[in-house]
Amino acid sequence: MIIALNNKSNLDKKDMDKYIEDIKTIKTSHQLIVCPSFINIPLLNISNICLGAQNISSTDNGAYTGEISGEQLKSYGVDYCIIGHSERREYEKESLEDIKQKIKKALENDIIPILCIGETLNQRENNFVYKVLEEELLSATEDLKEEEKAKIIIAYEPIWSIGTGIIPTNKEIEDVFQFIKQNMPKSKVLYGGSANEQNIETLKRIPIIDGYLLGGLSLKIEKLKLFIEKLD
Numbered sequence: 557m558i559i560a561l562n563n564k565s566n567l568d569k570k571d572m573d574k575y576i577e578d579i580k581t582i583k584t585s586h587q588l589i590v591c592p593s594f595i596n597i598p599l600l601n602i603s604n605i606c607l608g609a610q611n612i613s614s615t616d617n618g619a620y621t622g623e624i625s626g627e628q629l630k631s632y633g634v635d636y637c638i639i640g641h642s643e644r645r646e647y648e649k650e651s652l653e654d655i656k657q658k659i660k661k662a663l664e665n666d667i668i669p670i671l672c673i674g675e676t677l678n679q680r681e682n683n684f685v686y687k688v689l690e691e692e693l694l695s696a697t698e699d700l701k702e703e704e705k706a707k708i709i710i711a712y713e714p715i716w717s718i719g720t721g722i723i724p725t726n727k728e729i730e731d732v733f734q735f736i737k738q739n740m741p742k743s744k745v746l747y748g749g750s751a752n753e754q755n756i757e758t759l760k761r762i763p764i765i766d767g768y769l770l771g772g773l774s775l776k777i778e779k780l781k782l783f784i785e786k787l788d
């Protein structure tokens with residue numbers, strides 16, 4: 557399975573040095589992808605652990621102050637990139653068009669996008685889940701060739717579940733995964749949103765899940781180890 561770790565905007569230099577030592581002690585046959593803050597990317601060079609970014613510029617190298625391009629990321633060993641996380645859609649006002657461009661830039665630079673999609677609680681309560689997911693999926697991938705689409709990893713992250721400790725029922729997750737796989741039959745699909753060392757016992761009963769995108773748990777190595785143990 558894929559276990560992608562989204563550190564978000566956490567870990568200063570000292571914390572990161574310790575984090576790296578701790579993460580090296582994880583023994584697993586699952587594919588671990590660590591997505592640190594940009595500034596910590598050059599510090600992470602651990603065999604058997606893949607490197608991911610949390611964002612990518614929608615442009616190439618050039619006069620775009622503050623942006624980090626796919627070419628730059630690749631040159632630092634980044635092979636994956638989270639794109640369209642709900643926090644970026646909401647706080648940074650990333651549009652469907654921005655996300656589409658970022659997916660293209662990632663693929664152009666041989667970086668595998670981890671495309672985050674998910675509905676708000678309001679959208680779920682008003683039966684808009686599939687409409688929202690379909691729009692996010694179709695818009696992000698509409699200009700891509702089939703073989704490019706196949707490379708994309710999808711992370712289903714219900715927004716109401718991120719960082720809240722509340723997770724959907726297994727049936728709700730399974731229904732959404734079936735829908736995603738109908739649209740993106742060759743893509744791996746991850747679940748994200750408050751997945752932890754306690755609820756993994758329940759989540760792992762869903763056979764259709766290809767892996768997890770972990771936020772809070774990515775920072776707690778001991779609990780992360782328990783999560784991985786229970787997943788096996």
Ligand code: PGA
Nearest residue numbers: 718719749750770771772
């Ligand atoms: P969480 O975050 O695991 O802390 O809910 C997941 C994410 O935002 O990717």
